[in-house]
Amino acid sequence: MVKKIWRGFILAVVVLTFGSTNARTAVSRMGITVEKMEIIPHQIKAGERVKLTAYLWTEEGVTAARMRLYVYSQKLPADAKEAMIATGWGYHAKSKTMIKEFRQSISGGSAENPCKAEISLDTTGWPEGNYKIYFQVVSAHKGGRTIYPWVGGVSALLSVKGRLTPNEVKEIKDKEFKDGAVARKKIVSESLVACWLFKEGKGEIVKDSSGVGNNGILHNVKWVKLASGDFALNFSGANSYVDCGSNDTLMPTEELTVEAWVKWAGPVGKHWGTVVGKRGRNSGYMLMITPGGTPLFNINGLHRKNDPDMSSVMSKKKVEIGKWTHLVGIYDKKNKKIGIYVNGEGTTTHSKIMHPSKTKLALGVQNANYFWHWFKGEIGEVRIYRVALSKEQIMENFQEGAVKYGIDLEKIALEKKGYIIWRKNPLVHLTPDTRPPEPFEELKTINLSCYINESRPVSIVLKNVTDRTIEVRILVSKLVDKKTQNFISPDTVTIRVPRLIRVSTSRDYKVAKGGSTIIADPLPLINEANIVTLPPDRPTEIYFIFNTKDIPAGFYEGDITFYPLCGEPKKKIKLNITVYPILLPDEMPVKVYVLAGMITLRLDIEKNREVVEKYMDDLRSHGVNTIEPFVWGGWIPYPEFDKDGKMVEPLNKTTLKKFDTWMRFFIQQPWLKMILINPNIHGYRCSALRKIGGPHKPLTPEWEKCFRVWFKAFIEHIKNLGLNYDQFALYIYD
Structure with a gap:
């Protein structure tokens, strides 16, 4: 009988304590007294805002300055901790989670007329449950110095049941914005x-x-x-x-x-x-x-x-x-x-x-x-x-x-982001003038599908939208299949950063004055620290290669995080990779040609040999075995004609000299399987069509005779340089 009475008494105490809105009497330390805390409303849906009010007073000369809210949460789920931290400013340790830190200057008051410390708390993402929230004064000012009373410990209960629907969230935000704007305008006009x-x-x-x-x-x-x-x-x-x-x-x-x-x-x-x-x-x-x-x-x-x-x-x-x-x-x-x-x-x-x-x-x-x-x-x-x-x-x-006053608010809003990110087609060249797609929406998720034993490229662009240089560190997380716990190590992900190299010529990608030129250096590896430098108001391409060699089939999740070194916002892209249960062989059963365009042939190879050799090394390092050298027909030896329109040389000797220099350089690259020679005949107005036929109108019988003579001489000359038919192709297109 006694045991039953005690059990009933304990149960009643527990119920009464949990149903109370404040569970402690006043606590004093270093001239600050904290009496209680209230939460209104104390029962909500996740996503609603609640108002927390702590009642306190101080001795003369003492001003409370910095406060914190905690949830003591040894058994709190990890996702609840992360949601709380995301909506406030905090950290979590083993025994507690700080969900909010705020500053309010409070001085004076008394037990009969206490001061109020008020704060609004966002509960977006909180799981259902009952939460005991504690209030504490961390620091204060006294006599011109800062003191740390760490006084408080008063608590109140908050019950979260269900969560707001998207429509309810929108309605609340719209009302808050409208009410706030009206109230603010009234204060401004009346004051x-x-x-x-x-x-x-x-x-x-x-x-x-x-x-x-x-x-x-x-x-x-x-x-x-x-x-x-x-x-x-x-x-x-x-x-x-x-x-x-x-x-x-x-x-x-x-x-x-x-x-x-x-x-x-x-x-x-x-x-x-x-x-x-x-x-x-x-x-x-x-x-x-x-x-x-x-x-x-x-x-x-x-x-x-x-x-x-x-x-x-x-x-x-x-x-x-x-x-x-x-x-x-x-x-x-x-x-x-x-x-x-x-x-x-x-x-x-x-x-x-x-x-x-x-x-x-x-x-x-x-x-x-x-x-x-x-x-x-x-x-x-x-x-x-x-x-x-x-x-x-x-x-x-x-x-x-x-x-x-002529201020561009959109530009200011963009500059606050520091840099913007979008995804790009890996096969499309990036130039200094490349702009983000319109309408622009910043990249949040990358979805990839691939087979086992495959390398898949992903190209993204980071554009610095400020007037200062930004350095960003790039980190790829481990990609995990949550069902099987298989993972793709970040060590298997290659990051390359195409650079722009200045060379001594007045053509190609001309973006600088004084006869200087910038050309793309294809895909050099990023530095060991994974740090990329973003010049002001210029796009920078980041090239990721994901290798699924020996990776089991599954759905892998991870992220790519960008950490600026000088205060710009950190950004994270969610990464989803689906690996299908199809195994690609190490050696393909047929010849596979991996093509790269090369718009560099207007350069003087002797003056720029170091740049060109580096260019070729970079192409080889990521699997290219076929190149297409082209400069809109500018390196092809066309026929020479006299004043009467008669062909005197099937191949122009001046152009032929430059052509031979480049072709011998390519022949010395044993890793090249194929060279696509591109006369680039496209459109009636193209000079290539007119150069082949001289004074004769393109595609007329006279023009065709000239074409046959030129074509035969050109093929014979390429063979004499040492190339077989399976090592080159004329890539003529209209």
């Missing part, structure tokens, strides 16, 4: 305290479109008409500014955003250029550009000795001279944050409290009372808000203004 759009186009006054009345007075500033038909102001960099007055509305103290479109014309000496300035002694704010072109946002002055509470943040991006750029500076007193955004991308940092300045706000100088740090260039529009705009609001403002 404006100044808006100078320069629509006047003339005069000495610029009106404040916000309705607050902060009009500006021009001093030595010129009006400029833009291509869009709008107007901007041109600042000379000396005694050129706009006085916008000192109304209190221009000095918000809790939150602030300063936004401007500028076309910088370079520095004025060694001085920084002020776009918007309201600097005072240890007070106010400024949006500026350094002499090196780095935008920054500053509060409380610039001089550390005179302005002890100065705080600044510099952008990681630079402004280009002569190009329109969107600049935004933000200040948030509550979160002690200051930030700078350039074309929608920002950098934020911890800041001190901004003190109000009584000076006059100015455009083009640090304030309208103290003339220093002049701006040189054009300013298109300026807005000041009494809130710190979110990064989404700033990006929307940038995108709305981009068309007016």
Whole structure:
């Protein structure tokens, strides 16, 4: 009876504990107290977002800064861990998985009125089940230094049952986007305290479109008409500014955003250029550009000795001279944050409290009372808000203004990718001007079908879409058949990178000035580190050869991963190889000719022998045994005719000399089974047709007589060089 009572009591405790939304009382350490955490809603479908709220307070002088969410998950399936990490930022160890790390500055509060740390959590890919999620404060600020309290451990339960359908996911995302956009636009419009759009186009006054009345007075500033038909102001960099007055509305103290479109014309000496300035002694704010072109946002002055509470943040991006750029500076007193955004991308940092300045706000100088740090260039529009705009609001403002200032948003979006990848036909030549297919969709999966004992090539193109060189390391994973656990080792995969070699001639693939030429070096092996260099705005071909020698039949899965060495995004391509149960013999029962075209015969072989020999070695190294040398008929010895149209020589002696040099070089390559000699007769206008018949119209009886004489002499000459009939062929096509 006692045992039954205890069992019932334990069961009741378990049920009550699991049904609770928080399972611990308040925990304190290093001046931070964490009371509890709530999850709303606590029962969802996989793919929904949930709101987590932790309640905490701090002692005076302590600010909580960095928080984490964990799932203690010894028995959590591996796919659940990976799904959680993919939707947050984290890692997993044996006993726990960190599913999210985030930063919020929280200070103050009390047990009666605690502060809230709020975060939205994406559950895409989570398997069904009940999850116990823990909250923890990792770091904080106290007395100008960082402390690590690691306080928390409060938890809440989340139950995942079922998953969202694709239609439900789309509906949720559409609603979130619509609601968010409407809310953001409302905040932006209601928080404006100044808006100078320069629509006047003339005069000495610029009106404040916000309705607050902060009009500006021009001093030595010129009006400029833009291509869009709008107007901007041109600042000379000396005694050129706009006085916008000192109304209190221009000095918000809790939150602030300063936004401007500028076309910088370079520095004025060694001085920084002020776009918007309201600097005072240890007070106010400024949006500026350094002499090196780095935008920054500053509060409380610039001089550390005179302005002890100065705080600044510099952008990681630079402004280009002569190009329109969107600049935004933000200040948030509550979160002690200051930030700078350039074309929608920002950098934020911890800041001190901004003190109000009584000076006059100015455009083009640090304030309208103290003339220093002049701006040189054009300013298109300026807005000041009494809130710190979110990064989404700033990006929307940038995108709305981009068309007016001639900024290509598609190009910017492409450059963020760093490089793009598409699949290509291995038999089609890649040139420096090769462009991705349209409509473009980046390569995500490669599917191959082959037999046992076969080598299958796959050609892909990586194009660097930035203005800087990118180095990428390529790794091929082990390909595994999940049913049989058979695998294809990455060691059997050959990676080759066709290079472009510069040679001394003025023809062939001409893409450079000064008589220099670039030709394709066929397929040299990649270096031992599997690193390929991607030049700016140029395509690079990567050639994979998958060898299935002695590989059992099956369906093999793996991936190819591209790891940039300098911060560009990592990309992964899924690789599926189906090996059919058909065994190809090591030696084919008939002669097999592996052909490669060779567009190099306009080169002087003596001047470029090293390049040509390397070219041939590369062809041989990947199984080529037949070549087709052709340069649109330019190396073929055609007949010579006199002024009366009579054939005097069946083979032109000057061209014959070059032809013989190349043919003797080819004959010295014992691995060549066949040489396809290509006169390249295609179309009536082709010079080959006319050269064979001289003055006679192609395909007339007179032309045919000339053709027979030339053809017979040409074949006899090739045989005299030492080639048998089974070693060459005339590849004549129309």
